[in-house]
Amino acid sequence: MSKKYKLVNACPQCGCSAVSHLSPEEIKKRFGEVPNVELECGECQAKYQKKMEEVCPEWDKECKMRQ
Ligand SMILES: [Zn+2]
Numbered sequence: 001m002s003k004k005y006k007l008v009n010a011c012p013q014c015g016c017s018a019v020s021h022l023s024p025e026e027i028k029k030r031f032g033e034v035p036n037v038e039l040e041c042g043e044c045q046a047k048y049q050k051k052m053e054e055v056c057p058e059w060d061k062e063c064k065m066r067q
Pocket residue numbers: 011012013014015016041042043044045046
């Protein structure tokens with residue numbers, strides 16, 4: 001079983017935050033290998049962009065190490 005990464009999404013509009021745990025496969029499938037990720041708030045449905053290093057510093061680091 002592959003390692004799970006903790007992603008923290010904090011909505012800039014309503015301030016709520018959501019935590020999800022995703023495997024590397026799920027992260028790649030959902031976001032691709034891009035520095036900016038698109039997120040949607042579960043509370044107010046606002047769409048916003050964040051840097052991967054803010055959402056999941058651990059993944060960002062390992063992602064760079066693999067290049
Ligand atoms: Zn929100």
